[in-house]
Amino acid sequence: MYALFLICAGLAATFVLETLVFLPLFLKKDGYFIAAFYCVNVATNVSLNLVFSVIIHFLGAFGVDVGEDAVAAYLLGCLTVLFEAAVVWAEYAVLKEFHSYKNLFGYTVAANALSAVAGSVLVALFLHIF
Amino acid sequence: MYESFLDVIIWPAIVLGAGLVLLALAVIAASLILLIVLLRRSRKKKGGADSLPVEKSSHEPPQDGEGKD
Numbered sequence: 001m002y003a004l005f006l007i008c009a010g011l012a013a014t015f016v017l018e019t020l021v022f023l024p025l026f027l028k029k030d031g032y033f034i035a036a037f038y039c040v041n042v043a044t045n046v047s048l049n050l051v052f053s054v055i056i057h058f059l060g061a062f063g064v065d066v067g068e069d070a071v072a073a074y075l076l077g078c079l080t081v082l083f084e085a086a087v088v089w090a091e092y093a094v095l096k097e098f099h100s101y102k103n104l105f106g107y108t109v110a111a112n113a114l115s116a117v118a119g120s121v122l123v124a125l126f127l128h129i130f
Numbered sequence: 131m132y133e134s135f136l137d138v139i140i141w142p143a144i145v146l147g148a149g150l151v152l153l154a155l156a157v158i159a160a161s162l163i164l165l166i167v168l169l170r171r172s173r174k175k176k177g178g179a180d181s182l183p184v185e186k187s188s189h190e191p192p193q194d195g196e197g198k199d
């Protein structure tokens with residue numbers, strides 16, 4: 001249940017934070033672009049959380065506690081950066097098909113960076129508390 | 131003792147974990163399908179908007195010498 005709660009909380013936080021960054025583009029009222037933005041965010045966010053849940057689960061099965069093991073936490077951080085880069089590329093490639101706004105790539109990078117930092121802080125707090 | 135531990139702890143955890151993974155995969159698949167539908171509709175709309183002037187020009191009256199063999 002913790003995993004479901006974390007995935008839902010992460011998705012909600014991503015929606016709120018990325019919407020704030022994309023607000024200037026949303027004000028141009030392209031319905032298909034806005035719907036595509038939320039669809040691609042659901043797909044990337046749930047995929048990312050699923051992959052990390054599986055990785056953390058298997059690390060736990062091999063006796064590695066990410067909350068305690070600094071090397072494992074560092075490697076997981078590096079993996080997060082790589083996956084986030086892939087997510088930025090995927091989101092930009094999809095959103096560009098709907099409407100290639102000026103600076104769309106910049107908006108995508110900024111939104112995902114904000115979301116990733118907030119998500120990492122949320123997970124670190126969660127691991128620290130529990 | 132071992133069987134009861136398996137029945138009470140392990141199997142529900144496996145079923146719950148598998149259920150969560152399947153739920154996540156279903157959500158990803160649904161969002162991708164919706165994305166494809168949106169992309170098709172968006173392209174159809176853009177294509178329609180692009181082809182509008184062409185349709186309009188086809189209704190123009192024939193120029194001098196047009197339509198005559």
